Amino acid sequence: xxxxxxxxxxxxxxxxxxxCEAEPDLEVTGEFARAADALxxxxxxxxxxxxxxxxxxxxxxxxxxxxxxxxxxxxIVFVTAHDHYAREAFEVSAVDYLLKPFDETRxxxxxxxxxxxxxxxxxxxxxxxxxxxxxxxxxxxxxAAETRPRILADAGGRxxxxxxxxxxxxxADRNYVRLRVGKESFHARTTLRHAEEAMSSxxxxxISRSCVLNMNHVREVNRTLRGDFVLVLSGGTTVSSSxxxxxxxxxxxxQLMI
Amino acid sequence: xxxxxxxxxxxxxxxxxxxxxxxxxWVYVTLSNVLYATNMSVxxxxxxxxxxxxxxxxxxxxxxxxxxxxxxxxxxxxRAGWGMRRGLPxxxxxxxxxxxxxxxxxxLAIHICMWYFQGHWDVPSEGPEPSGAxxxxxxxxxxxxxxxxxxxxxxxxxxxxYQLHRDSExxxxxxxxxxxxxxxxxxxxxLSPHTLFNLLHTIRGQINPEPExxxxxxxxxxxxxxRLLSAGQRDFSLISEELSFARMYLELQQQRFGDRLxxxxxxxxxxxxxxxxxxxxxxxxENAVLxxxxxxxxxxxxxxxxxxxxxxxxxxxxxxxxxxxxAAGEGIxxxxxxxxxxxxxxxxxxxxxxxxxxxxxxxxxxxxxxRERAPATPGGGAS
Numbered sequence: 001x002x003x004x005x006x007x008x009x010x011x012x013x014x015x016x017x018x019x020c021e022a023e024p025d026l027e028v029t030g031e032f033a034r035a036a037d038a039l040x041x042x043x044x045x046x047x048x049x050x051x052x053x054x055x056x057x058x059x060x061x062x063x064x065x066x067x068x069x070x071x072x073x074x075x076i077v078f079v080t081a082h083d084h085y086a087r088e089a090f091e092v093s094a095v096d097y098l099l100k101p102f103d104e105t106r107x108x109x110x111x112x113x114x115x116x117x118x119x120x121x122x123x124x125x126x127x128x129x130x131x132x133x134x135x136x137x138x139x140x141x142x143x144a145a146e147t148r149p150r151i152l153a154d155a156g157g158r159x160x161x162x163x164x165x166x167x168x169x170x171x172a173d174r175n176y177v178r179l180r181v182g183k184e185s186f187h188a189r190t191t192l193r194h195a196e197e198a199m200s201s202x203x204x205x206x207i208s209r210s211c212v213l214n215m216n217h218v219r220e221v222n223r224t225l226r227g228d229f230v231l232v233l234s235g236g237t238t239v240s241s242s243x244x245x246x247x248x249x250x251x252x253x254x255q256l257m258i
Numbered sequence: 259x260x261x262x263x264x265x266x267x268x269x270x271x272x273x274x275x276x277x278x279x280x281x282x283x284w285v286y287v288t289l290s291n292v293l294y295a296t297n298m299s300v301x302x303x304x305x306x307x308x309x310x311x312x313x314x315x316x317x318x319x320x321x322x323x324x325x326x327x328x329x330x331x332x333x334x335x336x337r338a339g340w341g342m343r344r345g346l347p348x349x350x351x352x353x354x355x356x357x358x359x360x361x362x363x364x365x366l367a368i369h370i371c372m373w374y375f376q377g378h379w380d381v382p383s384e385g386p387e388p389s390g391a392x393x394x395x396x397x398x399x400x401x402x403x404x405x406x407x408x409x410x411x412x413x414x415x416x417x418x419x420y421q422l423h424r425d426s427e428x429x430x431x432x433x434x435x436x437x438x439x440x441x442x443x444x445x446x447x448x449l450s451p452h453t454l455f456n457l458l459h460t461i462r463g464q465i466n467p468e469p470e471x472x473x474x475x476x477x478x479x480x481x482x483x484x485r486l487l488s489a490g491q492r493d494f495s496l497i498s499e500e501l502s503f504a505r506m507y508l509e510l511q512q513q514r515f516g517d518r519l520x521x522x523x524x525x526x527x528x529x530x531x532x533x534x535x536x537x538x539x540x541x542x543x544e545n546a547v548l549x550x551x552x553x554x555x556x557x558x559x560x561x562x563x564x565x566x567x568x569x570x571x572x573x574x575x576x577x578x579x580x581x582x583x584x585a586a587g588e589g590i591x592x593x594x595x596x597x598x599x600x601x602x603x604x605x606x607x608x609x610x611x612x613x614x615x616x617x618x619x620x621x622x623x624x625x626x627x628x629r630e631r632a633p634a635t636p637g638g639g640a641s
Contacts, residue, residue, distance in 0.1 A: 083484060103474040146499075149492045150533055152602060152628065159603075160631045161494060161533045175430050181631065189602075191433070198493065 007053035035059035054080040086140035153186035168217040172210035182235040208242035320367035357404040489536040501526040533628040541591030546577035553580030
């Protein structure tokens with residue numbers, strides 16, 4: 001297999017080259033510090049495999065991968081220090097994903113999957129390679145859902161964990177925060193500020209001093225004659241913006257419409 | 259700090275509520291007054307003037323006699339609450355009981371006084387009272403005391419509410435403070451700098467003789483730090499995550515003390531989907547390594563166990579210690595765990611740590627089994 005290494009850091013390229021040199025079937029035919037140079041070289045003489053850094057100064061590895069024709073693009077392995085690119089990487093049809101720093105063991109495990117994909121000539125082999133890829137994507141998706149914060153809440157004396165993606169509305173209620181989830185309502189022993197922090201992965205919008213809602217759950221937006229917004233959530237709850245937040249809500253909704 | 263994102267300050271009583279409460283109260287006063295006056299005017303002729311206007315000594319005795327009754331009723335009233343189904347009828351019942359018992363108490367006072375002040379006081383004649391006078395006096399007394407009782411209840415509950423409100427403000431402020439500090443110390447305590455630098459030194463020592471081991475240790479340390487950062491941003495993690503973090507940490511420590519340290523952990527993959535406060539085990543695991551190795555040079559066994567018992571999650575860590583080791587005061591790690599459990603679960607969670615045997619130490623967390631809310635309709639969530 002002919003391989004390219006694209007990374008703007010010299011020492012990182014060397015670490016990868018050393019790992020490649022230990023493999024008899026791998027030959028590094030090009031090393032690039034700039035994604036644009038790599039793109040040109042790939043179009044001129046495509047290798048079988050590219051090791052692609054995601055965070056690079058001028059053009060990101062993700063952009064480079066998107067610029068390639070998916071029909072006959074080489075196999076792409078993203079190399080990155082951040083694990084939150086995993087899902088995105090598999091979505092731009094990368095075959096694998098290598099977290100920095102890595103050691104020989106991880107490099108070889110990754111290479112095993114690449115070889116399986118590269119050597120897939122029969123239909124059954126190709127099917128197995130796609131299954132491996134799908135399984136990796138599923139694992140990345142599951143992991144993203146698992147690492148999403150949960151809020152500890154009380155439902156009639158029983159403590160439960162609530163996934164922030166399911167929370168439609170947060171309301172301050174004395175010492176508690178009330179969470180609206182579908183048709184149910186829970187109490188969390190926390191402050192509105194803290195609960196809002198925990199919800200940071202969701203698109204939240206404050207519509208009054210004591211009320212914050214998750215825009216993913218807004219089903220309908222109406223306006224009253226006075227100009228206040230009335231929002232209907234997916235669980236059927238209706239909330240209205242207070243006068244002080246009317247303009248902020250309007251600006252936010254206008255942004256969404258563009 | 260943006261004041262807008264703080265919980266809202268309670269507003270003063272709304273004008274509509276104020277009008278309603280005072281209106282109702284005034285109707286109550288007016289009606290009682292009218293009824294009282296009507297009774298009095300209709301039946302005034304039937305009374306002996308003496309019976310109506312008892313002297314001051316009798317009035318004082320009457321009120322002293324009524325005081326315990328009043329206190330009992332107010333005490334019950336302050337605990338009955340104002341719920342629509344139970345509280346309100348109970349309050350009404352208490353008021354009626356008080357008003358009804360007032361009349362016999364007043365009569366009792368008159369009789370006591372008659373016995374005590376014999377000769378000094380012109381006792382009202384025991385002559386035959388006109389029929390209906392007794393009933394009129396009773397209803398006048400009932401209405402008058404019912405009114406007075408209501409006034410007192412309003413005062414007592416008003417003050418009670420004021421206090422509750424003030425307390426809840428204080429509690430909210432305290433809660434906010436505890437949250438912030440507990441979170442900060444939690445972040446700080448997850449991995450001691452001491453441990454981190456010792457690990458870096460071990461890696462440094464491995465670079466020349468065993469570069470491959472050094473490289474894999476760097477990768478392990480990176481994994482550990484990655485998880486540490488992601489768990490530090492969340493309040494809760496799955497128990498399986500928590501166990502794999504403990505495993506990573508212990509495996510790195512084994513690289514340092516391979517010949518002395520043996521560890522046994524439950525299989526992270528086989529754990530039920532239960533949630534625990536992020537990195538709640540870490541201070542205990544770190545303590546087990548630190549105190550396990552200290553004071554002797556024999557082998558150290560660290561055993562972590564997790565199980566469910568009656569819907570409570572129990573996490574136990576047992577480690578070998580030197581038999582001579584004196585249990586020092588509770589370390590910052592243990593008190594941090596204790597504080598985090600208290601903030602999140604109150605009395606429903608606990609941490610106990612003690613010397614289990616001559617050469618072993620045990621720390622155990624007991625907390626509610628936290629499961630994820632079962633979605634009512636699958637796919638009915640985010641759009």
